[in-house]
Amino acid sequence: MSIESEEPPFDTEEYDLLVVGAGPIGSMTARFAARNGLDKVLVIEKRQEIGTPVRCAEGVSISWFDELDIEESEDFIKSKVLGAKLYSPAGNTVTIGKEIAGDEVGAVLERDIFDKRVAMMAAEEDVDFMLKTQARDVMIEDGKVVGVKASRMGESFEIYADLVIGADGFESQIGRWAGIYDTIKPKNIMSCFQYRLTDIDYDPDYTHFYLGSDAPGGYVWIFPKGEREANVGLGIQLSQLDGSKTAKDYLDEFIDKHQGLKNGETVDMVAGGVSVAPPPESVCMDGLMLVGDAARVVDPITGGGIANGMKQAKIAGEEAAEAVKKGKVDKKALSRYEERWRDRLEEKLWRNFMAKEKAVELEDEEFDMIIDALSDADLSELSTESLLKKIGEKHPEMVESFEEML
Amino acid sequence: MSVEVDMEKCMHCGACAGTCPVNAIFLNDLLPEIGSDCTECELCIKACPVSALSLRGE
Numbered sequence: 001m002s003i004e005s006e007e008p009p010f011d012t013e014e015y016d017l018l019v020v021g022a023g024p025i026g027s028m029t030a031r032f033a034a035r036n037g038l039d040k041v042l043v044i045e046k047r048q049e050i051g052t053p054v055r056c057a058e059g060v061s062i063s064w065f066d067e068l069d070i071e072e073s074e075d076f077i078k079s080k081v082l083g084a085k086l087y088s089p090a091g092n093t094v095t096i097g098k099e100i101a102g103d104e105v106g107a108v109l110e111r112d113i114f115d116k117r118v119a120m121m122a123a124e125e126d127v128d129f130m131l132k133t134q135a136r137d138v139m140i141e142d143g144k145v146v147g148v149k150a151s152r153m154g155e156s157f158e159i160y161a162d163l164v165i166g167a168d169g170f171e172s173q174i175g176r177w178a179g180i181y182d183t184i185k186p187k188n189i190m191s192c193f194q195y196r197l198t199d200i201d202y203d204p205d206y207t208h209f210y211l212g213s214d215a216p217g218g219y220v221w222i223f224p225k226g227e228r229e230a231n232v233g234l235g236i237q238l239s240q241l242d243g244s245k246t247a248k249d250y251l252d253e254f255i256d257k258h259q260g261l262k263n264g265e266t267v268d269m270v271a272g273g274v275s276v277a278p279p280p281e282s283v284c285m286d287g288l289m290l291v292g293d294a295a296r297v298v299d300p301i302t303g304g305g306i307a308n309g310m311k312q313a314k315i316a317g318e319e320a321a322e323a324v325k326k327g328k329v330d331k332k333a334l335s336r337y338e339e340r341w342r343d344r345l346e347e348k349l350w351r352n353f354m355a356k357e358k359a360v361e362l363e364d365e366e367f368d369m370i371i372d373a374l375s376d377a378d379l380s381e382l383s384t385e386s387l388l389k390k391i392g393e394k395h396p397e398m399v400e401s402f403e404e405m406l
Numbered sequence: 407m408s409v410e411v412d413m414e415k416c417m418h419c420g421a422c423a424g425t426c427p428v429n430a431i432f433l434n435d436l437l438p439e440i441g442s443d444c445t446e447c448e449l450c451i452k453a454c455p456v457s458a459l460s461l462r463g464e
Contacts, residue, residue, distance in 0.1 A: 046433075046435070046436070047436070053417075053418070055419055055420075134434070134435065169420065169424075170420060170421070170424040171420035171421075171423035171424035171433065172424070173423070173429075173432070173433070176429040177429070183426075183427040183428075183429075184424070184425070186425075186449060186452070189421075189424070189425055189453060191421055191452070191453050191454070191455050192421075192455060193455040193456070238425070238449070238452055238453055241452055244457065246454065246455055246456055246457045247455035247456075248455050248456050248457075269417065270417075270419075271417040271419035271421065271454075271455040271456055272419040272420070272421055272455070273419065273420060273421030273422075273424045273425060273453055273455075275424070
């Protein structure tokens, strides 16, 4: 009668693939694993509802939707923008048009709806989902991950699977329990806070980025959620937080300074941590793969994790299916996953990490000079090289430290 | 001394757990639990976007 009674007995069930975390990356990985031939794929999620609470600024590119076989829908795309506006501390601005910035931030999602939609896509491939189910430990036998210990509404059980995939986000317990990677340095962690503000005055046709000491080592974002509504948030480099001041304190100060935002009303509050670390040396071990934020593929410059994670998810799903079908899930067999996602993402991750390392050291005056140098430029191309060239024309001394990247 | 979580402030975001260098923080039903491995390095206190964690005790 109840949904409970229809579920398989947990203690005996063995799956081809177990994915921990039903965020969009976990669901998308499961979807492609099932599509490529795995019959028994399970996704477990500790929350009681997929997609909530939202822990995201929701600004994404959607240039990868076709590749991932996602159909655009107004259900989960809340708004599209004409471009991005960057602001320096002194108020210098530069507008980057959609044709250039579109690849980075083109749309603003409703993540709660989007996450459920991706789960539905997985369900259409016969992926099973189990909510309110928390992983408590990974089970390792002879150095190989064979499943996880989990609990659900007071019941503890073991889930065995040929392959386990950790899609459990920034705080990935799966990756930590398995001992896959080192801890993240404080300089590579952003402490983030955001309000969804309504009844505000701002330009809803653009995403807005405020650089400099309003958000040391990061930036303030305003991402449109409607004519008079937006996600207003910031991320601050952990190593640059001033004394006991929190990310929320910085954001409250920023909003207080901006008349158009100050009188808005909050309809959602979001907190979170984001890693802006270099890609880890390995995201696999025998019987285990990591994907998405758990694999630390967040773009170190933007802090965005969805686009890279989704591209990685497709590769992870395809290679997970191949590995399980061949019956070879040791680290060596999973190296095809490592190779393919690194081919796709690693060079840009490293380049943006190096650029981030320089950018976090810039003083407010330097941001003023940079934005000023860009403001009268014809920005026909948004690449690190073209930006540096443009800045170099006005302020050659500024680009010297960046030159090794060219 | 021990790290304590103010449940009224906590937003269950996991910034503390992801930051902990010794993986001493477990998100139990999204509520952070500080385990005995905690070295009181205070990084989680720094990372918390809403200052829900603090060092308490003797």
